[in-house]
């Protein structure tokens with residue numbers, strides 16, 4: 194079984210014209226990151242429709258995709274994406290689960306209402322969160338309140354994490370790794386998933402990593418060599434790692450586009466870099482256990 198725990202999807206209006214969608218909603222950060230074209234002329238990511246995503250999943254034999262929200266600058270854009278994801282999951286509960294977008298700049302009561310609403314719609318968590326990208330301190334009271342409610346309601350959280358030791362890309366925001374340790378320690382009952390291998394958070398004090406911290410592999414081929422798999426297995430263990438791609442981000446910009454099977458290359462590469470005894474955990478069992486999807 195293969196669960197991709199980190200997939201993004203957008204409504205038709207965004208797919209049709211990402212730049213116009215961003216401008217109309219005053220979302221310049223998303224525009225920078227998602228609508229960018231590389232120096233070689235390739236778009237950094239595709240914009241598949243819901244049906245296009247399902248076809249890509251079929252081709253790559255992905256049984257279930259967990260849709261991750263974006264860290265929008267406006268609470269209204271978060272709500273719009275959450276309604277869209279709720280409809281996607283309602284139409285395809287056998288193939289899709291969702292995490293909700295969140296911006297805690299909205300009044301506290303509305304944030305709590307939104308979190309309860311997505312829980313009632315069957316969402317598995319909140320994410321991909323990036324308070325740092327939204328200009329919100331990780332210690333902000335409203336933000337901490339939202340995390341406490343997520344923990345109370347059994348919602349996991351997925352955080353966008355960057356690695357300051359890697360070359361920067363346009364729009365990258367620094368995410369101090371100590372902030373995630375502090376959050377995990379403040380909410381020991383909260384399932385915390387750090388995207389993009391958690392920026393190799395294990396490097397500082399690996400034996401003191403809070404037990405509720407988990408990592409996903411999103412965008413790995415863009416960020417790290419394949420040695421990251423054995424390093425992470427050694428330092429955090431296979432039960433802490435969830436396979437995630439970051440689809441529809443183009444993970445292999447220097448290789449010819451994978452026509453017809455855009456999701457297939459990374460799972461195959463991950464399989465080759467995981468020992469047989471770790472594969473079931475990383476590809477599905479950890480997600481099933483932690484997220485009850």
Ligand SMILES: [Zn+2]
Pocket residue numbers: 321352353354388389411
């Ligand atoms: Zn991310």
